[in-house]
Amino acid sequence: MNTPIMLLKVRHAGSVGVIVISGEVTAAAERELMEAFAQACEGPSVHILLNFEKLHFINSSGIGLLVTLLIRARRQQVRLMACGLSQHYRQIFELTRLNEAIAVFNTEMDALAALHLSAA
Amino acid sequence: MATLQPIHEPKMQTLCELEVPSQPGNELVAARAVLQVLKPYDLQQETQERMLTAIAEATMNAMEHGNLFCAEDPVLIEVQMSATHVVVRVKDHGNIEKIEAAEPPDIEAKLAGRQSPRGWGMFLIRHMADEIVSYMEGDRHITKLVWKCESRQFDEGYGKEPE
Numbered sequence: 490m491n492t493p494i495m496l497l498k499v500r501h502a503g504s505v506g507v508i509v510i511s512g513e514v515t516a517a518a519e520r521e522l523m524e525a526f527a528q529a530c531e532g533p534s535v536h537i538l539l540n541f542e543k544l545h546f547i548n549s550s551g552i553g554l555l556v557t558l559l560i561r562a563r564r565q566q567v568r569l570m571a572c573g574l575s576q577h578y579r580q581i582f583e584l585t586r587l588n589e590a591i592a593v594f595n596t597e598m599d600a601l602a603a604l605h606l607s608a609a
Numbered sequence: 610m611a612t613l614q615p616i617h618e619p620k621m622q623t624l625c626e627l628e629v630p631s632q633p634g635n636e637l638v639a640a641r642a643v644l645q646v647l648k649p650y651d652l653q654q655e656t657q658e659r660m661l662t663a664i665a666e667a668t669m670n671a672m673e674h675g676n677l678f679c680a681e682d683p684v685l686i687e688v689q690m691s692a693t694h695v696v697v698r699v700k701d702h703g704n705i706e707k708i709e710a711a712e713p714p715d716i717e718a719k720l721a722g723r724q725s726p727r728g729w730g731m732f733l734i735r736h737m738a739d740e741i742v743s744y745m746e747g748d749r750h751i752t753k754l755v756w757k758c759e760s761r762q763f764d765e766g767y768g769k770e771p772e
Contacts (some may be wrong), residue, residue: 513637546637549666549729556719556726563720577658585729585738586716 494545497525502601506534511543513549522554526561535567538600539591542573552585560588568592572600621689623698630680631672638683643688643697650690650760660695660756663737666730667752668700674679675701675750685749692763695756703750705743 495512506529507605514522529537539555562569572594574582594600625646629635640661647657668684669699676682714732718724734741740755 515637516633546661546665548636548662548669549733550669550674552729552733553725553727556716559714560720560722560726576659577655577662581662582731585732590716590720 495521496543497521499525499528499532501529501532503534505536505538505601505604506530506532507538507540507597509540509543512545514544514547514554515599516550516554518551521537522558523561526558530565530567536604537562537567537569538597539569539571541571541575541578541598544573544575544578547578547581552581552587555587555591559587570574570594570600572597618656621691624688624690626688627686628683629668629672629686631676631678632680633669633672635684636665636668636672639668639684639686643686646688647690647695647718650758650763652695652758652760655765656756656758659737660697660754663734663741663754664697664699666734666737667697667754669731670734671699671701671703671750671752675703688758690763693757693759697754699752699754700746700749702748705745705750706708 492573493511495514495518497511498509500507508525508529510522519593526537555581559569569590570592571582573596579588579593582591582593592600592603614721625643627639629639643664644661647660651674653771655656664686664701668686672678682702687698687700689696689698711728711731712724714728715724719726734752734754738754739757740753742753742755744751744753
């Protein structure tokens with residue numbers, strides 16, 4: 490069996506937990522993604538930003554994992570955001586209507602700036 | 610009086626036939642192998658990305674629902690090209706009715722718990738390919754994916770009527 494390659498890094502920027510996703514998001518990524526989400530929700534985080542700048546591939550199972558994250562985020566009253574999507578994956582977010590539930594920004598800086606503006 | 614001209618469909622040239630064991634992870638290996646075969650034809654980046662997604666999904670469906678992840682029962686992939694189209698056939702031992710019966714995904718139903726979070730495969734294939742046809746040929750279930758494309762690198766004389 491080929492092991493899909495995915496790396497996750499979690500950091501906090503004020504009230505935002507940032508998950509940087511690198512590589513391939515498939516069914517094999519479930520445990521790591523859920524753990525990263527739990528880690529990102531620790532502390533004062535009320536927003537979770539998924540940074541897809543280093544994403545190589547996401548398949549239908551990966552889309553399913555994002556829906557699962559969204560359900561968990563809503564239960565925990567945490568708002569999910571995304572940035573760094575390529576044009577192709579931005580289109581997939583629109584087709585699946587994930588973009589209606591997850592606010593999409595071009596860059597991490599744009600996402601954080603939007604939060605600061607809304608807090609001001 | 611107008612004369613009806615015969616329509617000549619461009620002949621398809623077979624570029625390769627691949628065989629991949631039905632094991633998770635191989636869907637992306639297969640899709641990347643197909644794109645590697647098509648690399649000399651310099652297809653648009655956007656078309657290549659749509660192809661990668663659709664071929665990987667169709668191969669995953671074939672491995673999972675068609676061949677039930679039986680590694681000894683490989684998925685066969687045939688790649689053909691003409692001056693105007695790329696056709697990829699993904700072949701497995703599945704049941705056409707079972708695959709066609711899948712409920713279309715709805716994000717609101719999924720968020721409300723009325724549908725599983727999964728089940729986006731066929732939806733993605735339908736949106737990423739220009740045409741999709743599913744049919745049986747003997748004991749094989751075939752998913753035929755078609756993309757319109759223009760490749761300056763493709764031998765334009767192939768399949769055309771001589772002038």
